Amino acid sequence: MSYSLIRKKLVCVVALILFSQAFNVAQAQEAQQQVHKTPLAKLDLKSGDSIVFLGDSITHQCLYTQYVEDFFYTRYPHMRLKFHNAGVGGAKAWDALARFDRDVAAYKPKYVTILLGMNDGQYQPFNEAIFQTYYKDMKELITKIESIGAQPILMTPTMFDARAARLEKRKRNPASVELYNSVLAYYGTWLREVAAESGFGFVDMYSPLNNITLIARQKDPTFTIIEDAVHPDPPGQVVMAYALLSDMNVQRQVSRINISKKANGEPTATARGGKLTDLKFNEDGVSFTWLSKSLPWVVPAEAQLGAELTKLGHRMSQESLSIHNLPAGRYELSIDGQVVGQYSNIALARHIELQSNAKTPQYQQAMEVALLNKERNDGPVKNKRNSWRAFQTYARIKRELDAQTGQKDEQKAARLKKLEMQLKSQEKTIQESEAASLALEDKIFKANQPVARKYVLKKVVAQKKKK
Structure with missing residues (x-):
C-alpha cells in the first residue's frame, strides 16, 4: 500500500473521530440547555392575591367557582383573596382573547384557571381543522396570561354526557352524541401535555365526572349530574370544585x-x-x-x-x-x-x-x-x-365584518x-x-x-x- 493512500486513510479516520467528538459535545451541550420544568404542584397564596376563573358557560354558571370560593372563605378566614369569574356562555378560546385585557389582565391575577374546549370542538366528531383552531387560540391565550406575570392552570373540558343527550327530546347528530365525549378527552390530553412540558398547573375535570357517573350507573342506569349533557348541575359542579382543589393540593x-x-x-x-x-x-x-x-x-x-x-x-x-x-x-x-x-x-x-x-x-x-x-x-x-x-x-x-372585502353586510x-x-x-x-x-x-x-x-x-x- 502506498504512503499517500495510508495518509489519506489516516486523515479520514482522524476526521471521523473529530466529527464524532464534536457531535457528542454538541449533544451534551444541548442536553445541558434543556431544562425540564416542574408542573405547578400547589397554590401559593397570600392576602391580596387574585385568582381569575376564565371559561365558557360552565364557568358563567357561577357554581364550581362559588364552591371553590367557599373553600377559601372557610379554610383561610384570615386571608382575603380576590376572585374574579371570567366565564361567558358560548365562549371559545378566541372569545377569551377578545375580552382578555378588560376581563382578565385588569384584575392582575396570580393564577388564571382556564376551562375552554366544550364549544371549541363544535359538538361534532373529531375534526383536525377545528382542533388546530383551538390549538392556535389556546397557545396564544396561554402566552398572553404569561405575559401579564400570571400562572396558567389548564383544566380539561368537562364531560359530555351522551346518555343524557340521548334522553333529551332535542334531536342531535347520532355520531356527535356517540363521539363527542372522546373528542373532549383528546383536547384534555393535549392540555395535560402542554401543562407538563411548560410547568403550568393542570386540573383533570373530565375523569372525576366520568368515573362518578359510571359508578353511579351501576345502581341507577338513568343517573346523571349533567342533565342537559353539557352543563354540570350543582352536584356536578361540586365534583369540579373538588377536582380543582384536590389537584392543586390545598390544605385538606x-x-x-x-x-x-x-x-x-x-x-x-x-x-x-x-x-x-x-x-x-x-x-x-x-x-x-x-x-x-x-x-x-x-x-x-x-x-x-x-x-x-x-x-x-x-x-x-x-x-x-x-x-x-x-x-x-x-x-x-x-x-x-x-x-x-x-x-x-x-x-x-x-x-x-x-x-x-x-x-x-x-x-x-x-x-x-x-x-x-x-x-x-x-x-x-x-x-x-x-x-x-x-x-x-x-x-x-x-x-x-373586518374579514369581508368590498361591500359590508348591512344587517350585521x-x-x-x-x-x-x-x-x-x-x-x-x-x-x-x-x-x-x-x-x-x-x-x-x-x-x-x-x-x-x-x-x-x-x-x-x-x-x-x-x-
Whole structure:
C-alpha cells in the first residue's frame, strides 16, 4: 500500500473521530440547555392575591367557582383573596382573547384557571381543522396570561354526557352524541401535555365526572349530574370544585384533636388546627374549649349530592375528635350547649368526624358563609357576567365584518352599531356589580371568623325500664 493512500486513510479516520467528538459535545451541550420544568404542584397564596376563573358557560354558571370560593372563605378566614369569574356562555378560546385585557389582565391575577374546549370542538366528531383552531387560540391565550406575570392552570373540558343527550327530546347528530365525549378527552390530553412540558398547573375535570357517573350507573342506569349533557348541575359542579382543589393540593384537614390520660391520670391533649384550653377529664366525661383556625367546607342544599359523591368532608375538610380512656358506655356530645350526637366510648377512642354534622355550630356558621356567597354569585357576580354576552356577540360580528372585502353586510353592520350603543353602559354595570359583590364579601368576612367553642362530653345514664 502506498504512503499517500495510508495518509489519506489516516486523515479520514482522524476526521471521523473529530466529527464524532464534536457531535457528542454538541449533544451534551444541548442536553445541558434543556431544562425540564416542574408542573405547578400547589397554590401559593397570600392576602391580596387574585385568582381569575376564565371559561365558557360552565364557568358563567357561577357554581364550581362559588364552591371553590367557599373553600377559601372557610379554610383561610384570615386571608382575603380576590376572585374574579371570567366565564361567558358560548365562549371559545378566541372569545377569551377578545375580552382578555378588560376581563382578565385588569384584575392582575396570580393564577388564571382556564376551562375552554366544550364549544371549541363544535359538538361534532373529531375534526383536525377545528382542533388546530383551538390549538392556535389556546397557545396564544396561554402566552398572553404569561405575559401579564400570571400562572396558567389548564383544566380539561368537562364531560359530555351522551346518555343524557340521548334522553333529551332535542334531536342531535347520532355520531356527535356517540363521539363527542372522546373528542373532549383528546383536547384534555393535549392540555395535560402542554401543562407538563411548560410547568403550568393542570386540573383533570373530565375523569372525576366520568368515573362518578359510571359508578353511579351501576345502581341507577338513568343517573346523571349533567342533565342537559353539557352543563354540570350543582352536584356536578361540586365534583369540579373538588377536582380543582384536590389537584392543586390545598390544605385538606380542618382540625385533629386527640385527648387521653397520662400514666398518673392527668388529662393530656394533642391538637392541630387550633388551640385547646380548659381541658377537664372525669369519669362522667370530658370538657374543653376549642378555638379552631378555620371552618369546615360546606355547600348549599342543592349541591349536597356532590359532597356525598366526592366524600367531600372526609377528604377535604376533616374535623377529627378522638378521646381515649373513657369508661365503657355511650356519651352525649354538645358544643356551645347544642347536642350534636351520641357516641360509644369505642367510637370516640377510634375517632369521630364532625365536619358534615349539620348540628354543630361551626357547620351552621360555615353554611351562613356559603349562603352569603351564593347570594353574591347569584346576584352581582352573575349580573356582571351577563354584561359580557353582548360584548362577545359584538366581537364576533366585528371580526366577520373586518374579514369581508368590498361591500359590508348591512344587517350585521347595523347590529354592530346597536351593540356598540348597548356596550356604552357596560363599564358602569361592571363597577356597580363589583361594588355590590364587595359589600357581600365584607359580610362574608364577618361571618367566617372562627370563635371559641365549648365542648362537653357526658356519659348517658341509661334510664330504668318502667315495670
